[in-house]
Amino acid sequence: MPRSSSKRVTLEEVARVAGVSRATASRVVNGVTTVDETIRAAVRRAIEDTGYVPNPAARALVTRRADAVALVLPEESRLLGDPFFGQVVRGVMTVLGPSGVHLVLMTMDANTRDQVLGDLRRGRLDGVVLIHTDRADPLPRLLIEERHPVVVSSRPVVPLPVTYVDVDQPAGGALAARHLASLRRNRIVTIAGPQHTTAGQDRLIGFRDALGDPDLPWVEGDFTRESGAVGMAQLLRAHPGLDAVFAASDLMAQGALAVLRESGRSVPADVAVVGFDDSSAALACDPPLTTVRQPVEDMAAEMARLLLRQVDDPDTPVTASVFPPTLVHRGSA
Incomplete structure (x- = not known):
């Protein structure tokens, strides 16, 4: 059936093309799941063939939904x-x-x-x-x-x-910890996420527990690039011999890398860095960032x-x- 450009297609026309009653066509349009799949397919084909567009206001009255x-x-x-x-x-x-x-x-x-x-x-x-x-x-x-x-x-x-x-946040922190430990880094620090969030808390807990070091040096960031830079500068002042950093977000890791570069530290030769997220920021880092991926x-x-x-x-x-x-x-x- 050709589509009409001057007249709104009605549900009756859809029903006629599909070979079903208007009530059945209405049930399909309104998402009723008890309609036989063969009938639903016929009505969907009729909708496509006729160019039918449901009236949002009328559909909302039936379904009581805003979509x-x-x-x-x-x-x-x-x-x-x-x-x-x-x-x-x-x-x-x-x-x-x-x-x-x-x-x-x-x-x-x-x-x-x-x-x-x-x-x-x-x-x-x-x-x-x-x-x-x-x-x-x-x-x-x-x-x-x-x-x-x-x-x-x-x-x-x-x-x-x-x-x-x-994502399993503690497991993600543990992945970062075990990787840095496998590189034989022994002066490890972390820039944690905000501690009023479960992500910030759990990534720190998982990382610290995997290293078995309750006194692990850490500072709190807020998942932003700026807080990563500030945190890295604080850690360098307090622990100048550090050789590995876990930043609890890729953006914080990006900020940390900039500070390490300014301080003359080579990555990863002097300091290994691991982030969290596997976002586009990880690929924008120099060098590209090793990171814990969450499938966002x-x-x-x-x-x-x-x-x-x-x-x-x-x-x-x-x-x-x-x-x-x-x-x-x-x-x-």
């Missing part, structure tokens, strides 16, 4: 120059795009919490993917109390009955899948999906 979810990212200043967040968006979109669900990007500021909750209450959003929640942030608890679909990007610092996706795009896609599952079934059990890290060998260690 939109929010991806809430940290404050805007954290997004600039950090490739992690671009990977998250790409991973989420690999699931949402084919599902026909719109992604609403939001950054955390003073108004975001009220906006998210208001949009969920008014039916403008179906759920939330929340990235890097802070210990003091009440948003996860509020979402749970109001029974809104939500998935967070890491194990909560404060235990909550919430679905989350994470795969993890983000899993967050989107778990969220859509909650949207479909609000009684879906709380779950934790934890991905294994791997060590990527390059020139810095």
